[in-house]
């Protein structure tokens with residue numbers, strides 16, 4: 001039974017995935033709700049002064065999914081569709097992601113229901129500072145450590161770190177990750193999610209015997225994750241033939257010139273209107289024939305309606321939750337598609353966030369080479385464990401990744417026991 005406060009398509013989707021895995025792992029009924037339901041949720045109404053002198057009350061949320069293995073960890077999203085249910089589902093996925101990669105964290109996620117594009121820089125700063133202020137009793141280096149997600153970035157983290165530090169009376173860099181390097185951020189964090197996506201795609205290509213030179217890639221979402229993933233795939237020799245953002249998509253079968261596209265985006269803040277490719281819709285983009293399809297935008301993009309039509313060899317989930325369980329069932333009947341599931345595919349971000357937290361706590365910083373080699377070692381281990389589990393147990397890569405993550409949290413909870 002899903003509590004009404006979380007009830008939403010995305011929270012139901014996360015629960016549906018959990019229930020299937022719990023049946024497979026034969027987790028006793030009595031242990032399931034303890035594993036599944038978020039431990040804590042904070043909802044805040046935040047009055048913020050607008051540039052025109054009026055006041056808007058924004059809603060903000062933070063969900064901490066489990067506290068069994070350490071502090072909680074996860075990004076903060078600024079988007080008009082943010083709800084408590086969405087944040088709860090994303091927090092649950094963070095738990096399985098952190099466990100799959102062996103990080104000493106429970107999952108968390110936060111968000112503010114707002115359109116960051118419609119706010120001035122001053123308004124964004126006031127929303128961020130107010131949100132942080134409201135969360136002060138619930139976050140901290142040993143409690144819960146936010147990071148960037150959709151609609152937030154290094155600047156957002158700098159404001160969060162500053163607001164928290166002002167309250168503490170001293171500088172507390174370890175309260176957030178994904179900060180600017182000049183404030184104790186880690187080298188490589190900004191690029192880590194996209195580079196991790198590209199690394200795992202290269203491992204999947206090795207596994208399937210696909211040559212990167214001349215292979216084609218399609219990327220939905222041209223933000224932090226999608227933009228870096230596209231550039232990394234391009235460097236590996238793939239042609240990026242289609243990309244999109246919230247306003248539309250671009251297609252060029254000869255390969256899009258990403259350096260020129262980046263110049264266009266820097267000027268116009270959108271990929272739309274770039275003259276080196278033809279315009280397509282996001283719906284067309286998802287069914288464009290390619291070797292590698294990277295959904296790196298919103299959740300629930302590959303659904304029962306379009307799953308039979310996608311035409312890729314590798315589906316690399318840069319976004320969280322881009323594929324619904326209905327789509328999963330259809331893709332299961334299409335063994336020619338190799339799925340790198342979200343909690344594995346986009347784990348590079350939280351892994352380097354973990355490195356940033358460790359560096360901040362020790363006040364001892366690593367060079368980029370050390371960060372990246374440690375990142376690839378963790379991703380390699382998670383990839384090998386997932387593919388081995390999938391083959392040995394005859395289940396999909398998503399099922400394997402979720403099983404490994406959920407089983408680890410289950411075992412930890414069993415070992416800690418029940419109080420009183």
Ligand SMILES: NC(=O)C1=CN([C@@H]2O[C@H](COP(=O)(O)OP(=O)(O)OC[C@H]3O[C@@H](n4cnc5c(N)ncnc54)[C@H](OP(=O)(O)O)[C@@H]3O)[C@@H](O)[C@H]2O)C=CC1
Pocket residue numbers: 075148149150151152193220221222223224225226244245246247270282296297298299318319320346347349350
């Ligand atoms: N940042 C990180 O480290 C991590 C992020 N993720 C996940 O990756 C995904 C992307 O996050 P991130 O790159 O940080 O976010 P960004 O805000 O940097 O970029 C999001 C991109 O998606 C585009 N977009 C938004 N809505 C749509 C839509 N309906 N159709 C097509 N494109 C759309 C945005 O377009 P526009 O600019 O026009 O709004 C933008 O290009 C999210 O699911 C996030 O949870 C996962 C792990 C870590």
Ligand SMILES: O=C(O)CCC(=O)C(=O)O
Pocket residue numbers: 073074075076094097145146147148149177178320346347349350351353
């Ligand atoms: O870097 C982090 O702590 C969290 C990244 C994130 O939000 C995610 O993996 O979805």
